[in-house]
Amino acid sequence: SQQGEEDPQALSIQEGENATMNCSYKTSINNLQWYRQNSGRGLVHLILIRSNEREKHSGRLRVTLDTSKKSSSLLITASRAADTASYFCATAPPFYTGANSKLTFGKGITLSVRP
């Protein structure tokens, strides 16, 4: 079964607006990652937040993690048409090593940014 569940499943916003996407998970994690997938392309890593971190920034991206609620959010500020893509959260198990390297992905959120 999927570990990460993203919400909403689809989001449509106007260029310039902020986009907030949520991810909930069920079991303990070592870290949580967000990926982007443009249509017909592979996934690209955006940002990683460790279980002992609460917030992280990267450019226009802001990720929060609440381990007590087992949830994370990805905020994209000042969205652009080029941000149109699917976004996935992925969770890594507590003892994330070379021999225990499973990342479990959610089903993704489709973000459409209207010009």
Added chain:
Amino acid sequence: DAGVIQSPRHEVTEMGQEVTLRCKPISGHNSLFWYRQTMMRGLELLIYFNNNVPIDDSGMPEDRFSAKMPNASFSTLKIQPSEPRDSAVYFCASRDRANTGELFFGEGSRLTVL
């Protein structure tokens, strides 16, 4: 760096035929993953290798699927015989031992089994 390279990008075959998908990970990466993506089930981990050794193949659907990694720079995923329900996009990804967890994905192989 060229990134993870997968081939073929697209394959259309008939039911019963053998399909071989290929992957070249990023040089120096020691973990390699095969994922399958469908609309119904999303991204599923099929198998992953660490230092060329299969670690977990519990995601491989059935005996028709097999994967090998004969050396650090090459892996194959084989389906024999193929069935229409195998139609999906198959992704290969690799990871660096020194990295905290980021996966680098290839562009995928879109398989259609008629």
